[in-house]
Amino acid sequence: MDVHVDNILKDLEKDDIQAYMLTQFTNIEYISDYRPTSFAFCILKEEPVIYASKMDMEIANRNSTIDVREYESMEMMIGDLKKEGVKILAIEPELAFGTYEKFRDDFSIVSKKYIDKQRMIKSPQEIENIQKATDIAQKSFLELDILNRNDSESVVAFDLVKLMIENGASKESFDTIVTSGANSSLPHAVPEHKSLEQPILVDWGAICNGYCSDNTRTMVYTEFQHEIWDIVAEAHDKAIKVIRPGLKCCEVDKVARDIISEYGYGERFIHSTGHSLGLDIHETPGFSVRDETVVEKGMVITVEPGIYLEGEFGVRLEDTVSIEKRASVIGGLPLNID
């Protein structure tokens, strides 16, 4: 049996739980290699099974490493579980309340993060895929030649996605951000049909073999923009330098946040320092004020401090690091684009 399934069966046994139900698509893919395109229920128990929708049966049978059965009805599935003696059913914290309601009368329900816990630690194969996605994304960014573009934000964003696909990505890992001028103070700005202004902020990533990459670069022009850029770069570099197994995630966040605060911009660093990524673009743990998770070997997390001056501009610099004895930046794109 697959090592991932095996680990979860051990968790279940230890906690005296008979089954763990997955409905999140990337969790099911992580466990079975089958990514649902419609709904699906993956039940991990002594004999794991995936209930797939009729329309997914062909693709599920083709890809899944776990037995697949056609989903007929909630009643049938609940009946199967009861017949097999399931009394306590573990679910993911992301399960929709409406689905939980359909199970709560028949089982004692507990929410468990078994799968997040496993997905936090990436295998060498997973890291290789993130590396590949990053290489494609960074190569495409260089080919975009953004400093010499005389186009609208949306055209430039579109061309970046096109280059990533031509370079081997299956798609972008999230809506590509190309923003400029005052809008760069919005961390999740949407590209507009207007010409590039100054500064230019690009936040982009590719998906390769299902795995995501994530980077941000900001190209600055005025003296004041350079001043802000230098502060963000210092926070970026020093946070990466401090990362090591044993430290808490919030301690990494504090390093970046303290630097920005010392320069008087603490209130303008309006998000966390970073998030894990993998099959999803946002995974746990993250470098945030409240995350007490201890950093471990095999984690892959972004470091992306930023300063956002409402009505003026914003600067964010982001790299993804993989953690062994220390953190190594994935990809070779310099922070400073010129």
Added chain:
Amino acid sequence: MDVHVDNILKDLEKDDIQAYMLTQFTNIEYISDYRPTSFAFCILKEEPVIYASKMDMEIANRNSTIDVREYESMEMMIGDLKKEGVKILAIEPELAFGTYEKFRDDFSIVSKKYIDKQRMIKSPQEIENIQKATDIAQKSFLELDILNRNDSESVVAFDLVKLMIENGASKESFDTIVTSGANSSLPHAVPEHKSLEQPILVDWGAICNGYCSDNTRTMVYTEFQHEIWDIVAEAHDKAIKVIRPGLKCCEVDKVARDIISEYGYGERFIHSTGHSLGLDIHETPGFSVRDETVVEKGMVITVEPGIYLEGEFGVRLEDTVSIEKRASVIGGLPLNID
């Protein structure tokens, strides 16, 4: 106060519930014009308020028609609600179980579909936006000239998205499907880096002013493919013809399904006949076997029968209809592309 908020306050009063909490991004946008880019909690009560993340404050203040407060902590938000006398808190069925857990000790929680119920009935403005999105998508499809393309599925899919953006879409409304040959038997096939085979199935849509469009066309070649196409077209046309206010959604599904079954392919029509769309690409109600919702004026729903022959090919034909006294097809693209 906005009519949408007003209607929900009436629902709350009738059910003796003090507050309704929204976390789904498009529900919050529907109510407030602000689409969160990070998490947000919209609390509908006598004095509605949105708790937005720090990083969303600028965009929320810019767009929201409802008061915005910065989210600080779950405790603070729960404290606010208790101070205002909230005892019963309504939530959306989609709320994550992990979030529900944070509220269940302080409030009596009930799941309500107030907002889905409102979103089922589109305003003339909403229908106009869906019409615009459809026009952009269909115009782009014609410009793609798919019958004369000698490219890979992924390049063609990419070019279709590009055309939609050039024609005024903000983006595609879902991952564009361009599939061909045997893969067309997968309802949610992913475009591959291989040349177009026969038949060619394209399922695509645009987003315009936040609203989605959705269409599918299948271009067939052999006699047998034409035979299957004719059956699907008959199901498509007759289902659209029968739609009228007062009928149940499942009765519309039955019309399409019965036709396909009469020809002996009932088991190969492996999904529902249609789904509503709007701010989301999949909304309720749907033309499905189990949906007993009564069709009403103002609904906008897809009609998309299909026949999927595993290992051979698939045919799906999809239009979106808006319902007044009868159903009118949105857009003017013929079913038969030649």
